[in-house]
Amino acid sequence: MIEVRGLCARFDSFRLENVDLDVAEGEHFVLVGPSGAGKTLLTEAVLGLRRHSGGEVVVGGRVVRGEPIDSVPVSYVPQDLAVFPHLSVRDNVTFGARARGMDPHLARCKLEELSSLLNIGHLLDRRSPSTLSMGERQRVALARALFIEPRVLFLDEPFSSLDYYIKRQLIEKLREIKETLSVTVFQVTHDHEEAFMLADRIGVMFEGRIAQVGTPSELQRRPATLGVARFLLAQNIFDGEVVEVDPGSDRVKTRVGDLLFTSTAVNGLSRGQKVSVVIRPEEVHVIRPDRPLGPKVQENLFTAHIDSRIPIPGAYILVTHIEGLAGPVEIHLSSCAFDDLGLESRSTVPVSLKAESLWFISR
């Protein structure tokens, strides 16, 4: 549905450089990256709101040439939503119907369908959208965007100013809409949790370039660059060196600090190679002393000393240190498991790092 090839664009001193991207029909693609990465500029360039200085953008089989797309029905919900302040809520939602000369009966049916889907029926008679809460405005902006039955829905940071509860509700609603209406979604966010909840595929962007595109699972398990790993995982990245490669068993030994890690082999690694080791916090197994070890957790056994614990909904982030490893290791553990194990701050626990959960990035 969307093909971007070698796209270059400029805005003041900021540049998009050689961006390549494909979004399939019906896919929910989420572009993530820190603030200032160029996500909005890329979205605007794809929409035709910014002139390209190079490359090509094709949406729905038509080339976009620095003019807003009008060959394919697309809808755009910008970060500030742009709900028309001079129109009533009903007139906002049905704006596209009037602009496109939609049959009034069809428009009424569509209004009923979307009002029910987005739960905005009770808001339609409000004369000014200024009386709506942020969550309500989001739903109205979404209804307005969906009214024209777009083939692609562009969402720029749609949930950025919402509190957690409303955000979760709207994320669920967006998933439901996606299922019901089979629309292609191109979404931008700086919140990777939001991206993981919604995306079929995620593109990670830094400083005007796409660093990696993949499914949420691929990105979590196999970040291509240190930047991607840091942005998505933030913690548990250590410098090391490959000390032994055994092609026969597909395993590799790597020294990280004073410790030796065994992991499943990663293609292209060679002895002496400098690598960064990525340890996902949820893949660190806290071992129950009273239970026998399964075959997968018998490698990479260490003792972790809990320095502190940070409560998050339903779980704890344990900030630990493992002797011989420079820097703290974060472990995600459910509250139930934490209580079951009778752990406390300052406890010492045996931990295992599954060989296949370790990931290496060449330095």
Add this chain to the structure above:
Amino acid sequence: MRRKRAYNLSFSVFSWAVLGILTAYISVIILTLLLRVEGSSYGDALLSGRSLSTIRLSLICATIASVLALFFAVPISYLLARKSFPGKSLVDTLLDVPIVLSPVALGTALLVLLSSEPGKFFEDNIVSFTFATRGIVLAQFSIVVALAIRSLKAVFEQIDPRYEDVAYFLGSNRWRTFLTVTLPLARSGIVASFILAWARAIGEFGATITVAGAVRGKTETIPSAIYLGLADVDIQETLVYVLLLISVAVTLLLAVRLLTARVVR
């Protein structure tokens, strides 16, 4: 700490003192005018046939000039606020010239233009401006159009272009987007610009007298009447006209203030 507090206090005292002096200065001017005019002069000056014709001519010319100015200023200022094009800063500067140029100089330039060969042809065969009512409109328009462009450009710059982008993708063409989204959002600003242009036009003197002259009963506007009254040493009538212009200015400025406070962003 004490020293800082003393500086803060002195800064406040200074600001309030300056504000007080200037407000008192303007109030004294108006008060002196009010005290100087005899009660009977208001009726004599404002209700005479000549005065009514002068006021009517001023109102009509200022209104036509302001409407014309807005007709040009709305699309031009929108273009300047939204688009980048080669030579934009040059065009922008050129459009500002009437604001900074002395009105007499602008009037003189208009006279030179009208007395050139193409200007003469235009005057003889199409529309005549020199020493005619149309000249008043032309002079006022030339001054206030720049003012309207300047104030409207600020209005359009305040309106987030995202509204227009969203409307466009929803299926609205550029004309429809402009008429149903941009203009309604700019409504208060446009009305405020019109009032400012009108207030400037009704008080315009330099360019008007240069192009249209100050012929009693023909091209005599309120400012021209003040000038002619001073020349004839008819102080009472002149002061009534001055007070009339001040009342118009104060009323319109208050209206603009109220409207600009309501500009939708």
